[in-house]
Amino acid sequence: MTVILKKMNSIEFQQYLSYAIKNFADEQIKSGNWEQQGAISKATEEHKKLLPDGEKTENNFLFTIRDGDLEIGMIWLAQRNKKGFIYDINIWEGNQGKGYGKQAMKEVEIVAKNIGLEKIGLHVFGHNKVARGLYEKLGYIETSVKMEKSL
Secondary structure, three states, X not given: OOEEEEEOOHHHHHHHXXXXXXXXXXXXXXXXXXXXXXXXXXXXXXXXXXXXXXXXXXXXXXXXXXXXXXXXXXXEEEEEOOEEXXXXXXXXXXXXXXXXXXXXHHHHHHHHHHOOOOEEEEOOOOOOHHHHHHHHHOOOXXXXXXXXXXX
C-alpha cells in the first residue's frame, strides 16, 4: 500500500461536495444536533462559509487519497495560524478497514509540518467509535467532551 495525497481538482471537489453536504447533514441528525427538516440547507451554508472559493479557498488543503491509480478517499486540512484542523476525512466504502485512514492521517501530518503547523485538531462525533479509536492510536487526545441527554 502506497498512500499519496493529491490536491483535488475542480471535478473531484464537486463530487466530494455533493457527498460531504449530505454526509455532514446525516451526521448532525444522527447526533441529535439538527432536525431532518432543513439539514441539507444548513450543511450547504456551512460548506459555503468554510470554502467560499471551493477547492481553491486560501489556507484550505483538499486532497484525494490515492493508492496508485485507485481513489480511496479524501481529506481536508485547514490552516488557522500555526494550528491545522482536519474538517473531513473519508475512506470510501470498500476501502475501509485496510489501514488507509491511518496512512492518510500520517501523510497529512507531513503536509502540516511542511507548511509550518505546530498542532492539528479535529472533531469526531461521539457515536463514531471506529474513528475515535484510530485517532487515539495516532496520538490525538480529547481536549473537550460535550455531553447531552434527550428528555
